[in-house]
Amino acid sequence: MADAAPPPGKRKREQDAAGVEAAGTEDKETKEAGIGNGTSASVRFPFSGFRVKKVLRESARDKILFLHGKVNEASGDGNGEDAVVILEKTPFQVEQVAQLLMGSPELQLQFSNDIYSTYHMFPPRQLSDIKTTVVYPVTEKHLQKYLRQDLRLVRETGADHRNITLPYLVSQSLSIQLDDLYLIAICHRRGIRSLRDLTAEHLPLLRNILQEGQEAILQRYQVPADRLRVYLHYLPSYYHLHVHFTALGFEAPGSGVERAHLLAEVIENLEHDPEHYQRRTLTFALRADEPLLQLLQEAHKS
Helix, strand or coil: CCCCCCCCCCCCCCCCCCEEEECCCCCCHHHHHHCCCCCCCCCCCCCCCCCCEEEEEEEEECCEEEEEECCCCCCCCCCCCCEEEEECCCCCCHHHHHHHCCCEEEEEEEEECCEEHHHHHEEEEHHHHHHEEEEEECCCHHHHHHHCEEEEEEEEEEEHHHHHHHHHHHCCCCCCCCCCCCEECCCCCCCCCCCCCHHHHHHHHHHHHHHHHHHHHHHHEEECCEEEEEEEEECCCCCCEEEEEEEECCCCCCCCCCCCHHHHHHHHHHCCCCCCCCCCEEEEEEEECCCCHHHHHHHHCC
């Protein structure tokens, strides 16, 4: 079980289940400036100006905002270029919160009732950072990716996968070069694209990922197996076998029942039926504008 290297130029970070952290590859400009991931040096955005055109998506629960804007309008032909900026409130860190409350933070009373009171707190600059992700330049495909879309549930039979989904994925040349990685465990072995490819032949591999991953996380982070959610996505973000390890209390994206399949249950299903995932009907969600959704819906009408 190891991290597979992302293609050059991708600003992605990976971390396997053993907790080994690997910084994403740096782009050419960053390398030339001598600035790596995690630097404390002051830098600038790779464009000038940002005029908001549209809010692509927002979530009050997740405290995240996706903005589409025009940049570099003052230069060139004046039409500017498209960019996406993602603003996300960073999680609390205990030592920072303790530092904030020990001082004299600026407060604004919002509500008071008996022993309960609610305030707006205005933390100092060093405690109010916002994680900012820049996607630039962007294409229409990028904009559609970040735009909130209605979702539809589909039920894909084994025959659907062989006759519709798999040919569609191949025709779209979906990459297995790890463009969308985050906290995962990845196997070295190639040729296993998704849950649908798994058979009893892969049981030793799956058991190893589960056992070794849980043991490594226990040693590194002191998080026991019964506090971990270990699962595979279907449909996955990219087509090379990978397994997600998340803390049970963390509401990770994609951990819902319509997409996540617990690894322990995958192993048990394959022990009972080596071709379980070749035959079983699987339910998953697709965006309303996905061509695959239309293909599957049309097939079920006939």
